[in-house]
Amino acid sequence: MSHSTGRQAAAKCSICGAPAVARIPYARLTLCPRHFMEFIERKVERVLRRAGALRRGARLLAAVSGGKDSAAMLTALARIAKRHGVEVVGLHLVLGFGPYSRKSREAAEGACKVDSIPCIVLDVEEVLGAPVHVIARRARRPVCSVCGLVKRYVINAAAVELGADYVAMGHNADDIIAYTVKMFLNQDLAAIAKLGPSTESIEGLAVARLRPLYEVTEKESLLYAIVSSTPFLHEECPFRPVAPIEERVKEFMNRVEEEHPGMKINYIRKLASNIEVYKKIAEAEEWEAQRCKSCGLLSAGDECSFCRLTRRTLGEAKGLHVRRVVRELASRIAMGEQQD
Numbered sequence: 001m002s003h004s005t006g007r008q009a010a011a012k013c014s015i016c017g018a019p020a021v022a023r024i025p026y027a028r029l030t031l032c033p034r035h036f037m038e039f040i041e042r043k044v045e046r047v048l049r050r051a052g053a054l055r056r057g058a059r060l061l062a063a064v065s066g067g068k069d070s071a072a073m074l075t076a077l078a079r080i081a082k083r084h085g086v087e088v089v090g091l092h093l094v095l096g097f098g099p100y101s102r103k104s105r106e107a108a109e110g111a112c113k114v115d116s117i118p119c120i121v122l123d124v125e126e127v128l129g130a131p132v133h134v135i136a137r138r139a140r141r142p143v144c145s146v147c148g149l150v151k152r153y154v155i156n157a158a159a160v161e162l163g164a165d166y167v168a169m170g171h172n173a174d175d176i177i178a179y180t181v182k183m184f185l186n187q188d189l190a191a192i193a194k195l196g197p198s199t200e201s202i203e204g205l206a207v208a209r210l211r212p213l214y215e216v217t218e219k220e221s222l223l224y225a226i227v228s229s230t231p232f233l234h235e236e237c238p239f240r241p242v243a244p245i246e247e248r249v250k251e252f253m254n255r256v257e258e259e260h261p262g263m264k265i266n267y268i269r270k271l272a273s274n275i276e277v278y279k280k281i282a283e284a285e286e287w288e289a290q291r292c293k294s295c296g297l298l299s300a301g302d303e304c305s306f307c308r309l310t311r312r313t314l315g316e317a318k319g320l321h322v323r324r325v326v327r328e329l330a331s332r333i334a335m336g337e338q339q340d
Contacts, residue, residue, distance in 0.1 A: 026262035066104035096131020110231035159207035295319025
């Protein structure tokens with residue numbers, strides 16, 4: 001897909017003949033803003049429908065980071081949800097990364113406001129007493145590793161406390177391809193089972209996850225956010241690793257896509273159709289889902305990873321405290337109150 005610049009600026013929409021903003025080689029289409037948005041929303045709606053998330057009265061918790069992908073996902077969800085009577089609530093985590101986190105919060109709240117979506121904002125430093133990078137330093141672990149653990153826990157805790165039916169994550173097709181290729185290189189085939197378009201809930205322990213942008217590429221996600229005028233932050237996280245394996249995979253796949261249009265969409269669709277195969281591989285390594293003794297949520301042992309981490313670095317398991325804070329914020333949202 002490419003933006004319409006220079007010679008391509010004169011291209012016409014394949015559907016209505018209006019000036020085009022996108023050329024999508026694998027679909028043999030050039031699209032105007034309206035029909036490009038509809039093209040992306042059909043992809044998102046297909047994921048939601050297959051997961052059973054479009055039933056009237058369903059509640060979706062959308063994880064909104066402030067970046068382009070979560071912005072695009074949020075707007076697409078808001079437009080689709082309105083047609084199907086589905087409720088969408090945003091959740092943004094302030095990670096404590098200085099000006100970057102401040103700008104991320106502004107973008108996330110701006111995106112929610114544009115789409116008339118209520119937004120729960122949880123400040124990690126206020127709730128835990130330390131920002132993510134400080135917790136990582138105390139744990140002697142990479143910031144990204146601890147950040148991922150904290151985000152996964154808090155997002156799931158919020159979904160449980162909110163009574164959400166699904167959690168919507170902003171991973172795009174390029175992300176999924178990169179993650180699965182990395183896992184294959186490491187021969188961690190069981191982990192690939194978790195990267196389908198959706199996962200299942202575990203009653204009272206974990207809420208099902210959706211990846212609405214499963215068939216939406218990174219470039220498509222960026223253009224959708226721009227065309228829909230949804231606010232998003234252009235900056236990269238200050239703790240983002242330099243040239244991780246995933247970025248190298250994306251660079252390679254982009255070159256392949258240029259030479260063989262449709263390779264990415266074919267990969268992602270074949271992956272989705274083969275997820276059950278990977279699930280069977282995972283079953284051989286399956287651990288028994290347990291309830292954390294400290295917070296009551298999903299755990300692979302007596303205590304979940306989040307409670308173990310916070311006990312070791314902050315002096316006490318913080319899972320139950322996070323659940324109480326999220327429950328209070330969720331109740332304020334339910335009553336129509338705004339956060340400061």
